[in-house]
Amino acid sequence: MLDIKFIRENKELIKQAAKKKHLEFDVAKLIEVDDKRRLLLGRVEEKRAEQKVANNTIVKASSEERESILEKMRVLKAALEHEEEALKKVLKEWQALMLAVPNVPDMSVPDGDSDADNKEIKKWGDIPKFNFEPKSHVDIMTSLGMADFERGVKVAGFRGYFLKGSGAMLSFAVWRYALDFFVSRGLSLYLAPSMVRREPLLGTGWLPQSEEDLYKVQDEKYLAGTAEVAIMGLYQDEVIPKEELPKKILAFSPCFRREIGSHSKDVKGLIRVHEFFKFEQVILCAASHDESVKHHEELNRNTEEFIESLKIPYRTVINCGGDLGLGQVKKYDIELWVPLENTYREIGSASYFHDFQTRRLNIRYKDEEEKLKYVHSLNNTAIATPRILVSLVENFQQADGSIKIPEVLVPYMNGLSSIKK
């Protein structure tokens, strides 16, 4: 959400933002509705003020005066109710439009339509050359008894999977290593709820836009697709003491995504599943663009260095306008090399939002001048499992069918340095 005043003063900017993000948004319509809203608000307020004055005289009035005032008030009330009804209707339309206003992308965001237009800004590591026929992670993990996809589908349906034996173990090793790695960088550890109410989803911008990609449970609750949602909800409606900023959080949670728009994509294996686990980094910082940029780079670097420590080849791209969400100002994707697909696949996204999310969630702090301001929010994947296993397994496969475990993970695998039959 953006400030309506800002929108009114920067109509052209918003128009350009929508265009760059390839979103439909009618700024003129919003202004028109806002004009109506202001007009009606004025009228309603006028009548309410009148009513208040009368209320105060009624108390002191004699009984015959009182009767005549009451009569007038009844008329006023009818008129007021009429105006209020109209205002309520306009307000509803206004709110829906306000939720659809796109945030303004940063200057450095390239133009483009989809992820195909994302711009590579960094490449790290050597792509492995195999002197044998490399196998897919599905084949490797199945043959090494690390996963069971057939029974996964039998039990959980489409995109279902079991991790088992050394596959499950590897997953725990990655989690435990990630925990140590990111906590040592000053993030506070949280284990966050996945089942959340509507509010934090609206606040983070997942709703109303992505309703169909969320699983809904009873009682108006949803299964979140990321711990970002719960962590952003942590401080909803709170004023954070400024000395506590920036807040840096590492949160673990199960994640659920319906992947409704990707039915035919990545149907095999661990790339795209409905149910996975993720460590997410979240930062809340003071309301300054420079602060946001600084922490955005930092968050991104954290994950890059984590991947580097695992020695998996990756590249970082800056997402183009068309690949940005409604609220995102700028986003980097880190993509890991997947040998069998002969390409890089996304493992995480680092985004910043300015006050887009915190305005919706009402998360504020008092600045140096004791003025209340909305904090800025950012997030980045720390590590998502089981997707990371795809690159881990395919890149480090050996001629004999075994997998070499990255050095940093060995201690977390009880000293096991390779997975064999």
Place this chain on the structure above:
RNA sequence: GGAAGGGUGUCAGAGUGGUUGAAUGAACCGGUUUCGAAAACCGGCAGGGGCGAAAGCUCCUCGUGGGUUCAAAUCCCACCCCUUCCGCCA
């Protein structure tokens, strides 16, 4: 799932239909006093919106949403949340 109680400002806590956006404490900020501090005393202290160049005027907000009424923190209904007890459960 059943029963009871409760949700008021940063916090504690009054307030059961009429100048109550809200008594009183505490905290916090400023001042007086002091060599300095404590104590005491004096003053300030909710957020958001609209109009306005500003001063200011005005509206909304006592968990949320509806309703009754000329008038709601106060009455009615629904929902959310908290506490205690019972049941169930890991």
